[in-house]
Amino acid sequence: MTVEEVLSSNLYTQQIKKLYRVGEILGLQDDQLEALATPERVIQVKIQVPSSNGKIKTFTGWRSQHNSALGPYKGGVRYHPNVTQDEVIALSMIMTWKNSLLQLPYGGGKAGIRVDPKSLSRTELEILSRNFIDALHKYIGSDLDIPAPDVNTDSQIMAWFLDEYIKVSGKVDLGAFTGKPVELGGISVREYSTGLGVAHITKLAAEKFLDGIEGKRVIIQGFGNLGSFTAKFLSEMGAKIVGVSDSKGGVIDYNGLDFNKLMEVKKTTGSVINYPEGKKVTNDELLISECDILIPGALENVINKFNAPKVKAKLIVEGANGPLTADADEIMKQRGIPVVPDILANSGGVVGSYVEWANNKMGEIIEEEEAKKLILNRMEKAFSEMYSKYNKLGDQDLRTSAMVVAVERVVNAMKARGLI
Structure with missing residues (x-):
């Protein structure tokens, strides 16, 4: 690996690049950016x-x-x-x-x-x-x-x-940790809230950029908790799951993958690569395969300047944290491929954690359906804010738009507290 490749794969370096882009838009000074980065x-x-x-x-x-x-x-x-x-x-x-x-x-x-x-x-x-x-x-x-x-x-x-x-x-x-068993103050929705949120945000984005989710071909990299629940909920929304993978590899079938069969294969064999139909592919091949929606839901930096030009998806939704590098963001922007950022797309988990934490604080009074409604409403509001900022800025991508909203809120709080 070259020095350039090592630097480009460092997630911290990538986040600093993204923060400084936002800093330029917000007119932040170097000392303010240093305070935000540290x-x-x-x-x-x-x-x-x-x-x-x-x-x-x-x-x-x-x-x-x-x-x-x-x-x-x-x-x-x-x-x-x-x-x-x-x-x-x-x-x-x-x-x-x-x-x-x-x-x-x-x-x-x-x-x-x-x-x-x-x-x-x-x-x-x-x-x-x-x-x-x-x-x-x-x-x-x-x-x-x-x-x-x-x-x-x-x-x-x-x-x-x-x-x-x-x-x-x-x-x-009990509120010191979230994602706990129900018997210890956890809430059942927390188990699937991240996947539910990714699916819901994917649906909202598809309505804006692809004329809806119905029948859209979806590829999901990663088939753990997040990927499997995302596949489940998207299938129920009418999307067609055509490709999935885990750490051992993946499978693609443009006739559509059966979710229940995928779960059974994963459970009995340990990997979705053993799905009986379709074409076996590597994770690298999966990311650049034909589809309408690509959801990288495994680890960071999997889409970078080397493979971004080969991605064939019309819409990318970040299930994982940081799956696209800053260079890949720029390439997608130039190619006109919208990328829904991780800080919104996979936030169902932390919103679910917030509901659990608040429930612990209040004394266990929230029911599952109410919790689901709270999670989806909060995510819809954030999506609306991001999309509104995206339209207002005009020449920026969705990530930058979302980060402008988020960073500005933090900056205002730090200024109010006398921290910058």
């Missing part, structure tokens, strides 16, 4: 886990608390062997803009542990999770910093987090 606190911790062979496994974890101008930090925790400090900081910055755009009372936070969770036993995974909270508990709380699930973490890990937090802090604070 996280308020980054905590690095060493996590040690005894293994069955008597040796000690050592892992590194981070929590980035990017900006609290609008409220307590909010963002997920990911377990992945390639996690870096820069990535965690970049993701916490994305969370700041996402929470601002959705008008949630939060700042941005994110955490990650550099670990392959598949290499750990269930006992080791629990010890890792509990020890992470032991190291971080002083910086967490429902009015301070509220973690949630992200890549390779789920409601069980949030349950371990909460239990350990209560033990070490002495505070029975």
Whole structure:
């Protein structure tokens, strides 16, 4: 890999480029941009886990608390062997803009542990999770910093987090974490809220740019929680899912993929690549295959200056965080392909977390249908704001339009508090 390729693949570098573009539009000074780009606190911790062979496994974890101008930090925790400090900081910055755009009372936070969770036993995974909270508990709380699930973490890990937090802090604070099991103050809608939101925003965008969602051919990269629920809801809306993939590869069938069969194949074989019909493809091939709507819903920087010119989709909706680089954004803009940004498209998860958090604060009074309505209404409002700004700016893309709305809100809060 060349130096240029390494720099272009750094998610933090990409987010800084995007922020500075917005800064030019808003007329922000360099010192203001520096304040926006710099996280308020980054905590690095060493996590040690005894293994069955008597040796000690050592892992590194981070929590980035990017900006609290609008409220307590909010963002997920990911377990992945390639996690870096820069990535965690970049993701916490994305969370700041996402929470601002959705008008949630939060700042941005994110955490990650550099670990392959598949290499750990269930006992080791629990010890890792509990020890992470032991190291971080002083910086967490429902009015301070509220973690949630992200890549390779789920409601069980949030349950371990909460239990350990209560033990070490002495505070029975159910709102300190979201994405919890229902029995511990979670809400059932949180499990599928991210996929529901991606599907709903895709439908709204298709109505603006493609004359509706009915019959549109959709390709989804990533078939975990987000991708599978996105496929489910889009199928119910009348879209045709023609391609999906996971870490092992993908499958394309322009006659349409059967969602229930996909789920069964994934469950029984471990990968959608074993779907009996269609053409087997790599993830790289999937991203540049013919379709109406492409939803990259796996990891960051998968669409870059090298493959962006080959993308054949008419509309891109970012299911993952940061799947397009700044260079890819520019290429899509030049090609006239709208890109609905991650800070809106996948915000159903954090809006679901907000509903859960508020429900914990109020004493468990929200029903599932009411929660779904709150999530979709909040996302529709944000989409309308972004689209209105897009039309007003005239020469900018959807991401820039959304970020102008979000960054301006954070800037105004920081000015009001005397922070810039």
